[in-house]
Amino acid sequence: MNAYDALLRLYPASFRNEYGTEMRAVFKQRRRDAGGPVAIAALWIGTVAEVAGNAALVHLDILRQDLGYSGRMLRRAPGFAVTAILMVALGIGATTAAFSVTDFVLIRPLPFPEPSRLVKIWEKTPGYYGMEMSAPNYRDWKAASRSFESMGMYHFDEITLIGAGEPRRLNGTSVSADLFPTLGVVPIIGRTFTAEDDRPGAPGTIILSYRLWQTEFGGDPGVIGRQLTAKADFDDATFTVIGVMSREFHFPKSNSLFWITTRFSEREYQASERANNWLEAVGRLKPGITARQAEADLQVIAARLEREYPRENKDTGALVIPLGQEVSQRSRLLLLALSGAAGCVLLIACANLANLLLARALSRRRELAVRTAIGAGRERLVRQLMTENLLLAGVGGSLGIGLAIASVPLLARLVPATLPIAETPSVDLRVLLVAVGLTALTGIAFGLAPVVRIGRRPDLDGLREGARAGGGQKERLRSALVVGEVIASVVLLVSAGLLIRALLTVQAIDPGFNAEGVLTLRTELPMPEYGPVVARETYYSRVLQDVRALPGVRAAGFISFLPISSFRGGIWPVSVKGDADAGQDIRSANNVAVIRFVTPGYFEAMGIPLKRGRDIAEGDARDRQAVAVVSESFVKRYWPNQDPIGRHFTFAYADREVVGVARDVLFRGLERISEPQVYLSSKQVADGAIAFYSPKALAIRMTVPPAHLAGAIRDVIRRADPKVPITEMQMLTEMVELETASRSVQVRVLSAFAIVAFVLAAIGIHGLLSFAVSQRVQEIGVRLALGAQSSDILAMIVWRGVLLAIAGIVPGVLLAYAAGRSMEALLAGVRPADGVTLASAIALSFLMTVLGTLAPTVRALRVDPMTALRAE
């Protein structure tokens, strides 16, 4: 019989208790009737199968029953159900979305084999975090270092596709032949570069990105060997397609459409080039070598090179950073802040859920006591409550997953575009499971609180009419939860507030020019036709003359690169006679200036005020004294408190005379330090020299909407030269806005988290305090009946709210300050202890808590004392 008893254990206890004896009796009789060992064996076999099947069905029956009951119970308390489900959904959704993005950017390894061995290699010079490499230094480091299995380098490049229709400019990358092997990647069709492709004068070869392959060649599998007619920077060229990379391969950024070889000649390796830092280098460490060891290895080489080239390599060291950590400090901080915010939301959601379930448990004591009294076993009650909580968690969880899936693409805009990964992270399953598990655990832990009591002793109190629920212990737990929610919301409010202040600060930064009403565009000048200065000047004067003649155009001018555009570098050493540092210290950030060539009219078009002297003029030609307009900071650096006009300095291979002083421009961006600026006449340069800086960007100040003139301006340029591609036509204001766009997104996302957390906390606190007050309605009634003044009672209860608020705000502010300190780099100079932000956050949290107490108390005071007492 013991075997049968064991089998019966498969049934739920409630069913077993009810029918166990009966079923045992039936089985006993069956066995008696069977007779004969064969029949008994058959009976056993049949019974085992039967019990297993039926037990499962009974479990299902109960589940269905409990689900139905839970559904009815939740429908009867829609406020509770909706709130609880929303809590779970928001908690799970927010956390999953935020951690998915963070994991994608910060934790997930790069999509290359053995990514931990890949490092980025920088030169290190005073005043800069990391400096791009110069070609000769790269070659020497690569040859002498022993820490690397291989090394490759690359630089941003563009080509102009010439085919049918207008010429088009494409972004891509020039790489050394050893870059792809260093990364460990192979193409999906064709081959990667060999040393043969990468020597000077080699026929042009090109590797297509998956995207370019699709858009330009329709994904043609026979693309290998096809020719692309294009113009690279300095030469007219035909590129033969040799390979196509996979859809997942993005390097160095997600916007690189193609890869061609650098094909450096000895000219790129001459000594003077050591100060020309423009290459990015990637190395694959030998197994077992750390980035730090590799850096020490390179330091030794750098020190030797500094001795050999004391002028060009002064103060030049090495910096080696794991490629996976190339994410900027700001992105890293931002994602950590985001995760912290999501964690706060999850905590608040869990605290609210716990509170809701505790309050509900108390209000259900009668129901549960009645059910126990009429014979429901503890096991059935536990099971039913579990089902109810899991139902809540399940519905909330599904909503949360939906929320996460919907919000991840939004958060994806926080992913820096500078990573060698595709831009779209997806919802992370592991994170999702953790969040679901956490909320389910909260639901179960707090949802079962009432039955735990039932199990201990007969809960007859619950049956007593009007029994008051909740002992001191529960009261303290609830208070602790309120305090926790206040802390979390203060931290989030302060963090979001600080970021909003930072955004406002950045938006208020004056870039040094007036972006309003300025249309900009870029025209790449094909080489070698535009090598001679005279060719360029003809083009400039034709375009400028015609553009200026258009109605509504006030001023127009060309410059090498516009401020805050895609290229923000371009610094050259400055040498001023008599300046102590100058002449030798060419590598210091203190002795460089931005080089820009301009045509007359540029300053007027950009709205950059000239503080002294004059603009670059038409008369500043090749045969005249080379002139320069310098920025105010340049004057401050070299001739403080002196008149700079007429002074001379050596810059870009020539002696230059200062003829004007312009206002400083933040060409590196609103939030970065920009070096002093030097503007040179576009005419005062040797043919073919410094061609990279030939003016190609056009700024046009107009008094009419740009849409009216865009077509006409295109026509003007086409008339001047139809072979010139027009790119990046946009309003200058758009470029400035783009500068703060990522910050705006950050603020919006973090604010959304803060608002969600704040609303959750407000709902939770109000609900809790309402419940606490409602539990005291009778006490209030008695006090009123005994002659207490309403104001006394109000004061008593509000005082409690104030205490709770203070108990939460004090640690909240301390934590918020710590959080603010840790994300100081994101704050654009706003102090973590920013008074306005702190005061607003404190006031909001305080109001939220006190109002949460006040509303239910006022309701309670309106109750007639007699009604309250009669309820007893």
Next chain:
Amino acid sequence: MVDKHEIDELLPLPPATFHILLAVAGEDRHGYAIIQDVAVRTDGELKLSAGTLYRSIQRMLEQGLLVETRERPAPEEDDERRRYYRITPLGTAVAKAEARRLTQLVRMARARGFAPGRA
């Protein structure tokens, strides 16, 4: 009077439920007696297992088709007290409705020649 809507909700009946109702139609029976009655009436074709029986009984009690009468010793086993089940008016009405439904079904089958006898 039993609500017609309430009856229709329960139809069609699972075969086990219908047989149990038939078994307790004449007299109150305990579990094993029901099993035996069903087996006899179906010539041993349907042998209810204890699990199926009590799972059905539990559901039928909830649905109000059966009630439990007071426990008394089983006649064949003096030492054990057994639970007896009695059909309720709802149980009777449901069984009749199910019989009617089955009759109509058979009549339709006859009309198509699927079953012997006249339509």
